[in-house]
Amino acid sequence: MSDVSFVRTEMLPEQAPPASEVGLIGWIRHNLFSGWFNSILTLVSLYAIYYVLSGVLPWVFQSVWNANSLNECREIMMATWGSTHGHACWAVINDRWLQLLFGFYPSHLYWRPIAALLLLLVALAPVLYSDRLPTKMLIFSAIYPFLMVWLMWGGTIWGPIAAALGFVVGWGVYTLVSKQLSGLFGLIAGVAASVIWWLVLSSYFVGALDSILPIGIEAVQSRQFGGFMLAILLGVVAIGVSLPIGIVLALGRQSDLMIVKYLCVGFIEFIRGVPLITLLFVASLLLNLFLPPGTNFDIILRVMIMMTLFSAAYMAEVIRGGLAALPRGQYEGADSLGLNYWQAQRLIIMPQALKISIPGIVSTFIGIFKDTTLVSIIGLFDVIGLASAIRADTAWNGIYWELFAFIAALFFVVCFSMSRYSMYLERKLQTGHH
């Protein structure tokens, strides 16, 4: 009889884990006091948190909300707490918050940027929550960019309509030509037709229709734009436009067509090799040297283009990382079923590559959104530029922390939302068995 012989006759049932492994006590033991070293770290961290909060919380909450100048603020502090130290003077925000949000946008027209922001949320909703909302809402998302431009800048309604018609013209020419000749010719002809429409024909179209049927709202000049509104405007445009451009650049970089490939590589490497601030200076100063005198090329539009290109170059590299992470088998699987290049990219490759790239894409989004504050250096009154202007005012000369704390809070809300959304999206797209 061999003593290694063993046969199990009944399978063991599952049992509840011991009390020290579950519940609050189990959690504390595991996460905070799992050994003497971790226990010390826990205590030190708790003290650090206490130290920081004990300094910050009184500053935030024992503060002055109503005053007309920094001096008045200080008098109130002395009267209330007997010291000006350790108390915030939120009165500056109370006094100037509209300016920090809207810049020099005419105050009787504030409803327009607010409406644009609310409609932005409506336009974004079907994109962000595509599984919960009807696809038909995307029609509004397509109209929104033109509506937004009209709301923000005002003027005749025929301008944005003419801009939108440029896409229609391009699409029409593309379908006509690609039926007659090849798809590539159609694409080139379509793009050419759109460009000709925008640069040459649309101004006559707008002029003619405006003289017949002048529908419009009060125009607002670009130099009146500013504040956090400007950051959102630049950020939304740069984010929204750079993603498709980035996808095209990433695909171009992987292309077998030599010229396309090296054009994309050259563009990406050049833009990534140059600081954003130099691109912004090019937009604000140098571009005027190259344009014919008297051309009115809107400064905000120029900045938008530069920020978009900058963000697109980074986006292309992030997406290329996602493409590189896909196994070759996915391309072969798509090929073997007879899907053509664009079908394979759209249905198989991009959905997966973009999903892999979500953290990188959102980091780039957040980065470019915060980089919009750099426009203060080329003289646009974004929220940082306005903070400097407010500090230059004699009433608030010397105030510092409160303004930047407010600005930080504004940016944090938006960036943190983007970050949380990306985590939601990653969870939603998770299809493995984890």
Add this chain to the structure above:
Amino acid sequence: MSELAIDRQIDRSKMQVSDEVAIEINNMNKWYGSFHVLRDINLTVNQGERIVIAGPSGSGKSTLIRCLNALEEHQQGTIMVDGTELSNDLKNIDKIRSEVGMVFQHFNLFPHLTILENCTLAPIWVRKTPKKEAEERAMHFLEKVKIPEQADKYPGQLSGGQQQRVAIARSLCMMPRIMLFDEPTSALDPEMIKEVLDTMIELAEEGMTMLCVTHEMGFARQVANRVIFMDAGQIVEQNEPEEFFNNPQSERTKLFLSQILGH
């Protein structure tokens, strides 16, 4: 290499080889850079044939069947599939690919789509089949490979054997005239090899033209009508399975068979 027992009666009534030519390869050569990977391949496959391609690794057998749907490009010679020549013309390539099904060693299912979507994608986009019809057909083939209940799951939630059966169903949904199998069981646990082989046998019983690169010699013996042995990029020997296994002619074939069957 084990010779897995196939414990079922194989119905040969529909395994008819017709006179119609499905694939014709003439003097085909292929190089990877300067490496001559396929050398002067000549092969004619008739409709209804079940061919097993065997050989040591690196012998070019996978490359050969990957050339048949242009996943790899050949540099010399001609390949005719179902009367269409494989050339650089993308239209021809897409036509052939939609007529020829392929099953891979690593399944290559699309992990972001459900099983059902995996099966309906190509019919909807390539064949322009209406969605409802494509779904009905997909369910039909999923029933055939015995996993209709998994239709709404994602590939990552299935076992390897189940995934490979989905991959077979996905190919079948395109109604191919020819099926290529590139080591379909090599990445599977022994317990799962059998379920995939059973599916392949059923396919053979229905008269499908099949080219299989595989190490499953039991399958070769009982299902194939022809075994091709390749080494160093060329066809060394081909014969009916009985003759091939019991009476190999070339020294290289004898050595290979003794190594994979010898113990």
